[in-house]
Amino acid sequence: MPHPSATKVLVIGYVWPEPRSSAAGGHVMQLLETFLGQGWDITFSSPANPGENRADLIALGIREVPIELNSSRFDAFIRELAPDIVLFDQFMMEEQFGWRVEKNCPHALRVLETSDLQSLRHARHQRLKDRLKVDDVSQDFSDVFAPALHEEFALMAGTDLAQREIAALYRCDLNLMVSEVEIELLVEHFKLPRSLLLWCPLMLDLPSEPLVPFEERAHFLSIGNFRHAPNWDAVLWMKNAIWPLIRQQLPGAQLHLYGAYTPPKAAALHNPAQGFHIMNWAEDALQVMSAARVCLAPLRFGAGIKGKLIESMLCGTPNVTTPIGAEAMYGELPWPGSIAQSAEDIARAAVQLYSDPVRWTEAQDAGLALLANRYQRQVHGPALIESITACRAELAQRRRDNFTGSMLRHHQHKSTQYMSQWIEEKNRNA
Known part of the structure; x- marks a missing residue:
């Protein structure tokens, strides 16, 4: 059991982690294992239904608490938990719960686990579909595979998904990025401060057994x-x-x-x-x-x-x-x-x-x-903990420096709050 004074972490998952179904699920589990290695007290919550391949978090000593979208019950839950760190798994969870976290636990460090840039993936999918509409015969896709980052930016920038996702990155105190290419795209073209982004790829132990020849x-x-x-x-x-x-x-x-x-x-x-x-x-x-x-x-x-x-x-x-x-x-x-x-x-x-x-x-x-x-765990795990510790120590200054994030939280969270409260009231009267 964690020590009563241990750092409290709340992870809000888009889904319950399935490390054997996806790389995203595997990365979340690696983060949880890194936190457990520090003796931190971890609660994992998600509004999703449990999948058939979900990890057994309870067996690892992680508390599981299902939560609901658009429900004020989350407010009472997080006030009682009083986490020191809140990690959002994918930007949609920050959209849904970020304003409630700030309202009830304003001093909690807000961390976003991105998995990948969804707006980049969707923009590339659209590029492929557009190419196939024009030419579905040629099987050479060098034109699709080799755009410069400024071309990726031009394809993404006007989309609703990119504007939502980049805003969520700004609103968080630290964003975990698995791809250095995506870090450069965000810094050079979307103008995010590099200090908001941490390269945190998959964290692995090297093979210890002989490989099959x-x-x-x-x-x-x-x-x-x-x-x-x-x-x-x-x-x-x-x-x-x-x-x-x-x-x-x-x-x-x-x-x-x-x-x-x-x-x-x-x-x-x-x-x-x-x-x-x-x-x-x-x-x-x-x-x-x-x-x-x-x-x-x-x-x-x-x-x-x-x-x-x-x-x-x-x-x-x-x-x-x-x-x-x-x-x-x-x-x-x-x-x-x-x-x-x-x-x-x-x-x-x-x-x-x-x-x-x-x-x-x-x-x-x-x-x-x-x-x-x-990809060695013993390199990236300590780097992650060091970065989180530094962010917590400098949180007030970091938030002052990130004025754009503060501005976005003020406006977006107000609109999200009112929409969520309207949905909750509508559901109550249905």
Whole structure:
């Protein structure tokens, strides 16, 4: 049990964390584990219904308290809890509950876990859809994959989603960013103070067991939550364009696609005769990844960093992805596999990795080096705690310096407060 004087943390989750279903869920669990390592007293709340793959937080010593949207009962709950730190999981939770946190616990540090920039992901999705309306024949997407940051800004800036999301970032005292590219976009083009942003990627322990060698592996693998639009788009691109090219060169090749929450439209793609297998949810993602020879992640849009590619490195499984998939993940280091921009090049790289043990082993080694250089828990965990501690010590000054955030809180929270109170009254009289 935490000490009675321990720092109190309230995490308000968009969903109950499912670390085996998504990278976002995994990152939230890594944050919770880091806080637990400090002996902090943690309460996790969410207005969402529990998912079937949710983590057992109670077993970790974390208190679970369901909450409701547009309900003044949250006010009484947070006043009694009196947290020192409130972490919002995704900006929508800051929109919903931020004004209540400020009203009832004005001195609590407000931290936003972004997972990725949703407005960037949505803008890239729109760019892809616009491209496909004009040209759905060419399978070379170099024009989609290579925009400069000022072009991304121009695509995002006028959208309602970007204005909501960037405002939430300003209103918080600290924002956790998994992608250095997104930090540069926010600082250079949206003009957020760099002091509001902390690079906090996935925090991992390096593999301690020997990796499965080339000759003991078989098949291609793709993995990802089917509810996540970039993953579903990648499945369709593989089915319609990439996998037929691989099968032309490797007629006996098999592709196993694992994903949480398999919808009927995904199950309908199952075709053993074509070597295209929809495998549903993987009970142990690392186990199935360790048995595969090559991981395919042909993402045509997205944001953040990709948990499936981190898992491939942890398991020593070389991967083939796109510039979107590899974005912000490897710095100046060699990529542990191949990065390609067309269906033809992806297929060619996949076949080469699958067939060449020397190239494959080099890619496996590159993955381990990349993990050690950029994703070690013992580096990013202490950096996170140090940043939070400094923010708490300088909170009044930080808020004075962030006048834009204070202004946005004043106006946005008033409008959100009145809307929420109107909805609550409407529900009460329904």
